[in-house]
Amino acid sequence: MPPVELRIGLIGCGTVGSAFAASFVDRKSSLEQLTGKRLRLARVAVLRPHLRDPRLAPAPLTGDAAALAADPTIDIVVEASGAPNAAEWLRAALDRGAAVVTANKQALARDTTLLAALAARESRLHCEGAVAAAVPIVRALRESLAGEEIHALRGVLNGTTTYVLGRLEQQRPFADAVSDAQREGFAERDPSDDLSGADAAAKLAILCSIAWREPVTLDRVHVRGIDATVSETIAAARENGGRVRLVASAQRNGHLYASVEPQVLDGADPLASGTGAHNVVEVRTALAGTLTWHGAGAGGRSTASALLADTLAAARTLGRARPAAYPAGALR
Ligand SMILES: NC(=O)c1ccc[n+]([C@@H]2O[C@H](COP(=O)([O-])OP(=O)(O)OC[C@H]3O[C@@H](n4cnc5c(N)ncnc54)[C@H](OP(=O)(O)O)[C@@H]3O)[C@@H](O)[C@H]2O)c1
Structure with a gap:
């Protein structure tokens, strides 16, 4: 046949x-x-x-x-x-x-x-x-961790904001950092979905829906993006060896809490490690403990x-x- x-x-x-x-x-x-x-x-x-x-x-x-x-x-x-x-x-x-x-x-x-x-x-x-x-996070949640209880997940899922935050660390003004991102191909001509956190929120809603087997709509994700005011947070974080990243995170402990917001991370935190389009996702599970994936998140x-x-x-x-x-x- x-x-x-x-x-x-x-x-x-x-x-x-x-x-x-x-x-x-x-x-x-x-x-x-x-x-x-x-x-x-x-x-x-x-x-x-x-x-x-x-x-x-x-x-x-x-x-x-x-x-x-x-x-x-x-x-x-x-x-x-x-x-x-x-x-x-x-x-x-x-x-x-x-x-x-x-x-x-x-x-x-x-x-x-x-x-x-x-x-x-x-x-x-x-x-x-x-x-x-x-970065095989969808397949990991759907298949490799199918028998697991997922306690929490968090990640850096938006390359544009990582790139912009990296430029701000080098003390570039916010508007220049965004223009740099556009010129280098890290941002669209209209970067508002990335900077507002909407892009990371959509990715988080998808991961949560798969991880917890319930549809997690966008209105359940608390979202705060980045703007020029984040430069002050970056300066303060740097004094303590920290870095700011737009972190998407969710946990379910009775009820689900999901958010996207700029967070100050310890310099040794795996989520602080990437630059540019590098994405990191960490999943905390009951049996396997904490697992981390990272790699190019766009292109x-x-x-x-x-x-x-x-x-x-x-x-x-x-x-x-x-x-x-x-x-x-x-x-x-
Ligand atoms: N670029 C990345 O790094 C990346 C990474 C992950 C996911 N994605 C996702 O992948 C998707 C595509 O992104 P992209 O960067 O490849 O976009 P893109 O370069 O702008 O390409 C979009 C393509 O879709 C076609 N298109 C747009 N509207 C259409 C319609 N109504 N009917 C039929 N075709 C239509 C366009 O046709 P024309 O050629 O005629 O304009 C073009 O070929 C998006 O959902 C994006 O979020 C992108």
Whole structure:
């Protein structure tokens, strides 16, 4: 019998999506060997297909991401668009039985149905790339620590603020530190999601929902970002050998408390160690004690690595019986 062919639809072909497409093409034969299935990048949706040369595209292009997500011939939807309405596409794909791989933290964290699916460990919804790029914290919480009781987690999950805080440590004025971050590619043209803490809050909501198997919506995360006033805190911290980082933390002791805020950390704290896009995540568990992961938390290639691993996981599980993990109709 010829191997099953799985058709992949990619939504978004920018920094992350194009790195995914290139590495998928490079590694296609080894991915096929690992899954025992034929894998085909069947279609790519972008916002402005008319601006692209179709001969250079990794697959036929479309401007209609919703139609790609709803297409019954697409088995795996890989979403790397950051589009504000991406959650609708992800839900539509899951509802029709497809697997979904996404790097889009805001789409997940702002959508209660998707958070509920994460909390229920829906086996067709994969999102390693949405938190700390290839640092395997989502898989660790979902699989390696599945039998554990998670007491607390905390992390430095936003590279822009780490970069800006590092520049402030060198006594750069706040506005200059933000411009440096933009020039060096550590910040978007509009860095407000990063500086306000909204980006880290979305990642924390995802991790909490998985860790504690309940949808943790963004309104449950207390958020305080950084602004020019943080320079004073940095100066005071430095006198005592401390560093300031935007720390996302959560603990559940009867009830859940989750926050994102600038904190003064001891210089020896693992969360104080990174600079730039370096992310750190620490998880405190009942049996395994405290575990720490760290590595590049952004960038096209690191995020593509997470999307590839998730695509592989999706390809392996597709075709198996779907566990009744969450109430029927919850994804409609
Ligand atoms: N960059 C990183 O380091 C990083 C790391 C982790 C996670 N992420 C997440 O990955 C996602 C993508 O980020 P990125 O940096 O790759 O963004 P990007 O470079 O701006 O690329 C976005 C891509 O999505 C397409 N797109 C936007 N709106 C669309 C729509 N309505 N329909 C179809 N396609 C649409 C764009 O099409 P056009 O090319 O036609 O404009 C572009 O190809 C975001 O959710 C981001 O948060 C990024």
